[in-house]
Amino acid sequence: EAQVTQNPRYLITVTGKKLTVTCSQNMNHEYMSWYRQDPGLGLRQIYYSMNVEVTDKGDVPEGYKVSRKEKRNFPLILESPSPNQTSLYFCASSKSRILAELYEQYFGPGTRLTVT
């Protein structure tokens, strides 16, 4: 089944304890992205990657890191999490950088992160 998977789905952690949220897609998609969703603020893009070894900042990159060493994986790293990073995180992918395909994005199920 074509899908985007994220792990973990739920995580409660403490301030400063490094964590990684994994994202993997099995559709051979070129483009991947991370969003966070907060009440009243909608979906905000954190980082995106147009292809392997190519990553760029989105609107809210502070406090996050990403890497794209393989086409299928795009992990989100929080080196020193803080309470303001408590949020619902979504990974997304799309087939290619061709714009009509770029906006046809497929999302993972979400990771609900709580930082205390």
Add this chain to the structure above:
Amino acid sequence: DAKTTQPTSMDCAEGRAANLPCNHSTISGNEYVYWYRQIHSQGPQYIIHGLKNNETNEMASLIITEDRKSSTLILPHATLRDTAVYYCIAHNLEYTGANSKLTFGKGITLSVRP
């Protein structure tokens, strides 16, 4: 990208067609209309997109008016599982570098009643 306007909410009976309107009166010639939905706390789900012709897929139909100022997403036989927030967005396909993000407005909450 053109601003889109949707009603706040609507409901329909299970098994009936759900017609979700969207206004995009300032849409430009190279902007596609995209529809997504988000079932509570799940990841957004792509539904359909179109430029000016009507489009249909296994999930829904998209009807775009001839002047392209508005569109309607049609779920032909709504089920309880279609209860969700539906987002209509317009995206300019002139590449401007970091223009890859999806920006959802408030969307329309569709409630399907038994």
